[in-house]
Amino acid sequence: xxxxVILDTETTGLAHSxxxxxxxxxxxxxxxxxxxxxxxxxxINPQREITEESYKxxxxxxxxxxxxxxxADIADKFLHFVxxxxxxxHNAKFDMGFLNNELSIINKSVLPFERAIDTLAMAREMFxxxxxxxxxxxxxxxxxxxxRELHGALKDAELLAMVYIEMTAREQVSLSxxxxxxxxxxxxxxxxxxxxxxxxxxxxxxxxxNSMVSCIENAIWRRCxxx
Numbered sequence: 001x002x003x004x005v006i007l008d009t010e011t012t013g014l015a016h017s018x019x020x021x022x023x024x025x026x027x028x029x030x031x032x033x034x035x036x037x038x039x040x041x042x043x044i045n046p047q048r049e050i051t052e053e054s055y056k057x058x059x060x061x062x063x064x065x066x067x068x069x070x071x072a073d074i075a076d077k078f079l080h081f082v083x084x085x086x087x088x089x090h091n092a093k094f095d096m097g098f099l100n101n102e103l104s105i106i107n108k109s110v111l112p113f114e115r116a117i118d119t120l121a122m123a124r125e126m127f128x129x130x131x132x133x134x135x136x137x138x139x140x141x142x143x144x145x146x147x148r149e150l151h152g153a154l155k156d157a158e159l160l161a162m163v164y165i166e167m168t169a170r171e172q173v174s175l176s177x178x179x180x181x182x183x184x185x186x187x188x189x190x191x192x193x194x195x196x197x198x199x200x201x202x203x204x205x206x207x208x209x210n211s212m213v214s215c216i217e218n219a220i221w222r223r224c225x226x227x
Contacts, residue, residue, distance in 0.1 A: 004030045004117070005081070006088045006164060008156040009095045010058040013051040016101040021046035022071060023060055025078060025099075026154030028161050030088075033168060035161055040081040041154040043068040059150040071102045082111075088164050090134050090156075092116035119164055126167065134159060141166040 007027040013020035023046050029038040043060070045068045055061065089095045092113070100110035123132035130136070134156060138145050143162045148155050 001031045002033075003083075003085045004033075004088055005085045006030060006157045006161040007082075007095060008089070008153045008160060009098055010060060010151065010153050011054060011098055012046045012048055013054050016098050019048065020051075020098075021048060022098050022102050023050070023065055024058070024153040025074075026152065026157040027078075027081060028154075028157050029081075029085075030161060030165075033165050038081075039154065039157075040078060042074050042078070044071050044074065045069065057151050072106045075103065075106060075108060079108075085115075086117050087111065087115050088117045088119060088160065090118070090160050090163075091120045092118035117164075119160060119167065122167055126170070134163065137163045137167075 005027050006029075007025070009022050009026075010024040011020050011022055022044055024043050025040065027040040029036045043065055045065050047070070050060065050062055050065075087096075096111060096113055096116050103110050119137075120132060123137055127140070130140075135145065137143075138159055141163060143159060143166075145159065148159070
């Protein structure tokens with residue numbers, strides 16, 4: 001089975017080169033593009049102040065973080081969760097830079113950048129001239145963000161998991177439609193696939209789906225109602 005880890009971080013500022021540090025890591029596991037329910041989340045004491053600009057994004061204060069563990073205290077647990085899986089990140093250069101800076105500080109091997117799958121780069125290629133922030137992609141795929149007033153590493157990793165599943169599904173469909181012919185499992189050959197028919201749920205079906213999902217703790221399949 002193909003294992004991938006969807007990851008996000010929150011930080012004290014925008015540049016680790018200026019001494020800024022990681023203050024939260026959130027990650028979720030996918031097996032063959034299906035969420036397993038396994039997650040990793042921790043807050044980290046950065047041992048420095050948080051910029052006002054960053055605080056407005058995530059709402060994590062120095063007071064809240066002062067009694068949290070140091071990165072050195074959680075590094076092994078984090079690396080054990082990630083293992084050798086590809087790491088899916090929205091704007092991989094930012095998060096990988098911060099994580100590798102933290103690993104370097106405690107003299108641990110860095111994560112090879114080649115392991116990162118950058119959904120920001122994917123989105124720019126798939127949707128040229130469109131907004132490709134995480135919020136914009138959630139809106140495009142009708143993924144509900146109403147429960148998220150501020151950014152949070154685990155919240156954003158869960159949203160990114162849904163976005164990534166949608167993006168890779170669309171990517172596979174696009175590759176299939178490019179084929180001039182396709183052989184069905186029963187041996188029947190279709191010379192050309194003109195268009196994939198998408199069945200939209202009815203309002204009642206969507207309401208029943210949302211009702212069911214609301215009973216599941218920490219569900220990541222919740223979608224916004226159509227406007």
